[in-house]
Amino acid sequence: MGTDAGPQDRAQRARRLLHALRARGSATLGELAKDAGISRPTASLIVADLETVGLIAQSAISTGAGRPAALYSFADGHGFVVALDIQRDELSIAAASIAGEVLHTEIVELIEHGREERLGELCRHIDDLVASLSPQHGPAIRGFASTTGIVDGDGTILRSYSVPQWHSLPLTQQLTALTGLPFRADNDINSAAYGEFATRVTDGRIRLTDTLLHIRLFAGFRTGLILNGDIHRGHRWHAGEINDSLDGELRARLDAETEPTNWALRAAAAIGTVASAIDPTVTVISTSDLTDAGSATEVWGYLKAMRLTTAPKLDMEHGELGSAASTIGALSLALRDAESHFLNSRTRHPVVITGLDRISAVHLAHADRRRSEAHRHAVVVSEPLRIGVVGLGVQARLARHVESEQNRAVIVGACDPDPAAATRVHQVLGRTLPVYTSVRELIESGIGAALVTCLGDLHETVTLELLEAGIPVHLSAPLATSIDGCTRILDAARLNGTRLYAGQPRRHESVVRHLRDLIGDKVVGEVRSIECHRFIPPGDPHPLDPLLGQSGHDIDVLHWLADSETTEVIGLASPQHPRETTMVTMRLRSGVLASYQQHLLTSEHRCVHTVTGSTGRLDHLGDMIRLWRHDEAPGPVSEFPIHDVGDAESLGIAEFLRFVRTGSPTDASPLGAWYAAAVGIQAAESIRTGATPQRIPPVATELREHFLR
Structure with a gap:
């Protein structure tokens, strides 16, 4: 770009000349020199260099007063x-x-x-x-x-x-x-921030050296920061990821009556703190749709209200580019890079x-168009929903319930490191599918949700990888094989904002729902105790510890019927035949006593329940529930036949898929699964230590609040 200055100075002069040419469309050498604030000889050298690289060309001859002068414009086909x-x-x-x-x-x-x-x-x-x-x-x-x-x-x-x-x-x-x-x-948030910044700079509303803090509200919020004309990315490229510390799936919170206000207040406090630390020239708050706009208004109001009257006023503006901000930011950055290429010098x-x-x-x-489609569909999701299966053992039969017209989902792959899995997939799932040896490969195949049906001791590792990748998970019992592992799974779902569904198919059984309804109707008065006897054929596959298999489902039912959870447990087993009969007694937080017995001695699956209350009891056996009154003559006073309304496993899978799509409330509960697993884990410890009572620790407050929303 000539020889009258250093490379940086020459590049800056050339940039000003290009800016002048863009503003005019076509201009004489004198006009370009004047607008760029450079001498005519310097302008001549710059134009010559830009002609050489094909960016500028002489387009015409000026016909104005005085001597004719060449007009320059951007060359045809300049790129x-x-x-x-x-x-x-x-x-x-x-x-x-x-x-x-x-x-x-x-x-x-x-x-x-x-x-x-x-x-x-x-x-x-x-x-x-x-x-x-x-x-x-x-x-x-x-x-x-x-x-x-x-x-x-x-x-x-x-x-x-x-x-x-x-x-x-x-x-x-x-x-x-x-x-x-x-x-x-x-x-995309950084690109959107640059888009909002670039349009304001080129319009002359702020300067290149001004600082812009961009707040994007959507399912939570993110920030982008422009410092001295460049995106601030941070030491580990995580600058602006406020939700790493302040969880905020805004759309889910809008289901609760008071949560939007609480969320808006917390968001305003976080944004206000960030803005105070940075002290930006302007803070831009933008949203992606009208639903978020209401939350933005609340946040805006709190930001104004919580600012001290003695503090400098925050200069806040609404985002101007909407959902186009990231595209416009990317286009601005591409043009800036291209100009740097032609000038052989980086420009901001x-x-x-x-x-x-x-x-x-x-x-x-x-x-x-998306809003009009939203009237026809619950949410915008990739359809059919692509499901992956982790583990091709006995539990993988759950996946057979996925593909139905109502579910609108398809199994696209499975994961199992067993070399024989590739030949077993047809037997388990009914057709041939890609089988991967790692969870990472399954994720990279493009799944939208996963069924975790592998062995219980693998649940924690597999589920954490899926949740951290943002993949919604259906997790069969047990949640994990240690209480700490169960807690880590819940924490990962909370911190990553990923949907976790606990596979609790017994909550969909007709007998369980009928018992729960009768208890809710107070037909036995106040519940005093609940018992469950589970009979399992001895040849059935079961985990190493019998209290971490079927018992997880049955103990969850006891908790669900009592509407409470265990605080103390004792486990018993025969020293000579520890696997044949296992007994667990529980004290629940509500004061209800519960008992669970598991027998691996019979030739068929069978489960019976007894609920004893202050005025009567309910006995379940087979396809009948009988009601007995304490103050009546011997014999049941009422009988309630059990009518199946559908396979419990298929109902659970359908509920999971609805949950993935809409986040709608479910009967299944990760908290319930946590307590059921904790009882099994502590009962096994009680057996190992000679039937010593074991306490069930409470779930952390932040986890309880998150999963009860």
Whole structure:
């Protein structure tokens, strides 16, 4: 760029000249020199350099007063940039010329779910766009990808809850290699923050050196920070991930009457603290739809109210770009990278873009379509729901209930490290499916939810990996084989905001629901004790510890019928035949006493229940429940036949799939599963220590509050 100054100075002068040319469209050398604040000879050298690289060309001769002068403009076919905003189910793709004119914008559905297949689909969209624009607009110069998740400085996705199959994907490297277009990448919140920043800088409302704090409210909230014209990413690329500390699945909280206010207050306190620490020039609060807008208004109000009157006023603004913010931010960053390429020097100045209203219009129209579809569907989910199965043992039979017209779900793969699993999958699931040897491979195949049906001692490791990847989980009993393991599973679901469903099919059995209804109707008065006898054929597969298998379901039923949980337990077993008969006695928090006996001696499965209350008792045997009154003559006063209303396992799977889609309340309870597993674990410890009483520790308050919402 000439020889009259250092490289940085020359690049800055060239940048100002390009800015002047964008503003005018075409201009003489004198006009460019004046607008850029540089000398005419310097402008001449810069223009010559930019002509050499094909960015600027003489377009005409000035016909104004005085001597004719050459008019310069951006050259035909001078090149363009590509911007992507990659979400779970859709891609926003846009392009703009280096002159800053929007050339293309659209939102397309992403069909593929596998790790490599999804990447390939993305590259096909890029290649198609480049092929359509290149004949008229020249080569693609740079690309920028905005995506969900945590993205490091090299453009690798470190973590993505929305697209867990892309964990550890080197996105920048792959896009560059597969398309031949140099790409960079960042997460969508940072890109949105830069979009809000760039439009304000180019409009002259804030300066390049000003600080912008961007708050995005959706299912919780995230922040993006622009410092000195650049995105602040933090030491570990986690800057702005406030939900790592303040959990906030906003949509779920809106189900409770008082929770929105509590959430808004907590959010305002966190945002106010961050804003006070940063002291930004402007704080921008944006939302993705009208549902979030109400929460934003509450947060805004609390922020204003809690600010001390003596403190400087927070300069707060509404987001202006809506759902288009990430796309516009990615386009601005791509143009900035392209300009740096032509100037051979990095610039922090955003490029003025014309035609942003086209991008906004496409996003508004897309949002309108999504809202109209929301009237026909409970939520926006990938349909059919893609299910993975972890473990191809006996419990995997649950997966046979997944594929039905009502469930709208399909099993797409299984995971089992056993070499024989690939040949067993047809026997267990009824058809041939891909079988992976690791949970990571199953996740990367693009599943939307998982059934964990492996051995109980693997539950913790498997479930934690799925929950941390954002995969909703159906977990069969036991939750885990240690109380600490059970707690870690609940904590992972809470911290990661991932839906955890405890497989408790007995809660869907007709007999259990009928008993619960009768107890609720007070037909036996106040419950004093509940007993359950379980008979299991000795040849049936069961875990190493019999109190961590079927007993987990039966003890959960005792808790559910009593509407309470165990605080103290004693376990008994015969020293000579410890596996034949096991007895567990329990004291519940409500004062109810419970007893469970498991017998591995009979030739058939059978379960009987007795509920004793202050005025009578209920006896269940086979397909009949009988009511006895303490003050009546001997013999039952009423009989209640049991009529099956459907297979309990299939009802449980259907409830799980509804829960994945909508987050709707369920009869199944992770807290209930925790207590049932804890009783089995502590009862086994009691047996090992000579029938010593064992306490059941309480669940942590934050876990109880989270799973009772």
